[in-house]
Amino acid sequence: MKSIGDGVVSVDAMGRIEFMNEAASKLTGWGAAEALGRPAAEVICLRCKTTLEPLVNPLEIVLQRNAPMRLPVGTVLLRRDGKQSAIEDSTAPIHDHNGMLSGAVMLFHDVTSSQQLVLQMAHLASHDVLTDLPNRAMLDDRIRQAVAAGERNNGAFAVLYLDLDRFKRINDSLGHAVGDLLLCSVADRLRACVRNSDTVCRQGGDEFLVLLADQQSQHHAAAAAEKILAELGRPHEIGGHALLVSASIGISVFPDDGHDAATLIKNADTAMYRAKAGGRCNAQFYKHDMNLLAVERQQMEADLRHALEQGQFVLYYQVKVELASGRASGAEALLRWEHPQHGTVGPERFLPVAEDVGLIVPLGRWVLKEACAQARRWQNEGVALETMAVNVSAQEFRRPDFADCVREVLRQTGLAPGCLELEISESSLMRDVEASNAMLSSLKDIGVRLAVDDFGTGYSSLSCLTRFPLDALKIDRSFVSAIGAPGDARVIASVALAMGNALGYRIIAQGVEAQVQVDFLKARGCTEGQGFFFGGPLTAAEFSRRMAAKAGAYLR
Incomplete structure (x- = not known):
């Protein structure tokens, strides 16, 4: 020395x-x-x-x-x-x-x-390079020590598997630099939530693991998880943005749910997926029947990749009707999965998985191209429709090459830009107003129509929307369903319609199911309606036959 x-x-x-x-x-x-x-x-x-x-x-x-x-x-x-x-x-x-x-x-x-x-x-x-948290190797060693101590002292401990909800949307909209800063902020808050004897580890990406040593009961683990959820739920001030992020947490407990690090982490991971399926921003303890659900999800991931390769996805089309004249004004393309074993699968079951595994962008581009091609085929057949509406996911909308992709699809299919209406959700637009405005302007330069989907769900303000080069607002179905309901529920729909008319945009109401709703919407200046009152989603062939039978008239 x-x-x-x-x-x-x-x-x-x-x-x-x-x-x-x-x-x-x-x-x-x-x-x-x-x-x-x-x-x-x-x-x-x-x-x-x-x-x-x-x-x-x-x-x-x-x-x-x-x-x-x-x-x-x-x-x-x-x-x-x-x-x-x-x-x-x-x-x-x-x-x-x-x-x-x-x-x-x-x-x-x-x-x-x-x-x-x-x-x-x-x-x-x-240690993890980004957050300086212990990495998986160190956590495995700590769990081995905890197992040894638990076996000697007949003790218990818990492993928490934490995944940030919709973190990819923040990465896609604000960039990886902001995403990295958010991960560091999350790491700091996790450190503050646990004791010195506990271990917080970054598993990778937006996933974290927490070892809660010497937990006396499930109650203590549940309390720790609730504390973490509350702490992470506070706004994170990152790069001038007040970012809100929630988490889904799965919890496994030694010795009931495993006797080694690999098993405990795997079972906590399984419970975490149950928490996501349960609406996110919650914690779930592992139960042995969850393994079946985990296997089903893994199988769905594999099936989704195979489905895209094998052309198992199809588009259905739902008519949009001009309320003043009753004529069909357009159609919205709706994605379905024709599963070889399970039949027709709706998007609510597979789109969240497609987002998580990175398939939503190629899937969205397939939808865009197929919908535009079908609209062009209908034009050649004499089917009179002004617009084909296509939903755009947040991940697609945030890609720098999205406008170029739209331009190329229109060129390949021969569809006039004014016949395509892109529907972007209100929440996607409001994540980054400046970036949204730039992308919308690029799309507007192409000549396509732009609509805000699910308008009125509480994300945007009138001052923000007036900055966007929009053509239409699509009133959320929750407001339409309020029409005809008892009490003053229809006042909510009136306010939403008044807001849309004040901005001078076309107003489209989705979820129309009754004549009383049609009458109410017409009286308050709603331009178009869409819903089962006019017809449900149909295959392209069925849609063509329906249009011929109706002769374009949906209201008398």
């Missing part, structure tokens, strides 16, 4: 100095014999460089947390004679041959290059 040019100090489990080399003596001004047995904070006096506020000694912190750490940038060591020295350090726990904490060691900044490299490599091998 005398030949080492760096300061080295070690303490026992009580935080008392038990060793100090010559370099440490020179830096602190304490002789090794004088320092022996003294508290670490008395010998190694640390201050913040800018404020000179005292800092908690890292040796004490390491003994409390049983985890390595480093001093913050700008730390100074106050020598015994009052002089200051800027230092950087690496402080780590010391364990005996039984793995028990026996002390801690602190190496000052001037370590040799080889020692510094070893420390850096050791840290990188056990």
Whole structure:
């Protein structure tokens, strides 16, 4: 130790100095014999460089947390004679041959290059680069220790598998740099939610794992999960954005749900998918029948990829009717999956999975091209429709090449731009107003029509919508269903229609199912209606026959 040019100090489990080399003596001004047995904070006096506020000694912190750490940038060591020295350090726990904490060691900044490299490599091998949280390898080791302790003491602990809800939408809309900052913010809040004896790990992407050591019951794990959900639910101030993010949490408990790290994590993962299926932003404990659901989801992922390759997706079409004249004014393309075993599968079952596994963009582009091609075929056959409406997912809308894709599809199919109406959800538009406006302007330059889907669901304001180059607002079906309901429910629909008319846009009402709704909508200036009152979704062939039978007249 005398030949080492760096300061080295070690303490026992009580935080008392038990060793100090010559370099440490020179830096602190304490002789090794004088320092022996003294508290670490008395010998190694640390201050913040800018404020000179005292800092908690890292040796004490390491003994409390049983985890390595480093001093913050700008730390100074106050020598015994009052002089200051800027230092950087690496402080780590010391364990005996039984793995028990026996002390801690602190190496000052001037370590040799080889020692510094070893420390850096050791840290990188056990920590996530982005968040500096322990990685999966370290968590597995901690779980192995917890299993061993649990088996010795007949104890229990819990593993939480946490996945951020719809994090990909933030990445797609605001970029990966903002997404990375959000992940770091989430990591900081998770650290603050748990005890020093617990472990927070980044599994990868937007997934995190939490080891709750020494949990006495499921109640304690549930309380911890609720605390995490509440803490993550507060707005994250990132890059000028107040981002809201929720999480789905799955919980497995030792020993009931597994006796090793792999099984406990797998079962917590399974429970997490049940939490997502249950509406997201909630926590679920693992139950043994969940494995069947996990297998079904994995099978759906595989089937979806195969379906896209094998052309199992089809489009159905639902008519839109001009309320003033009763004539068919357009159609909306609706995606269905013709599953070879399960028959026709609706989008509510497979689109969330397609979003999670990255298939929503290629699937959306297929829908766009097929819908435009069908609209052109109908024109050639003499079917009189002004517009073909196509829904656009948030992931598609946020891609920089989306406008180019639309332009190319129109070129390939020969459909005039004015015959295509793209429907973008209100929530997608409001995630980033400036980016949305730029994309809408690019699409408007092509000549396509633009509509806001699910208008009135509470995301946007009139001032924001007036900034967008829109053609139509599609009133959410929840407002239409209120028409004819008892009490004052129809007032809600009147307000939504009045807002749309105030902006001077075409108003389209979806979910029309009764004559009383048609009369109400017409009286209040609604332009078009869509719903089962006029007809449900039909195949292209059925739609053609329906149009011929109706001769374009849907209202008398």
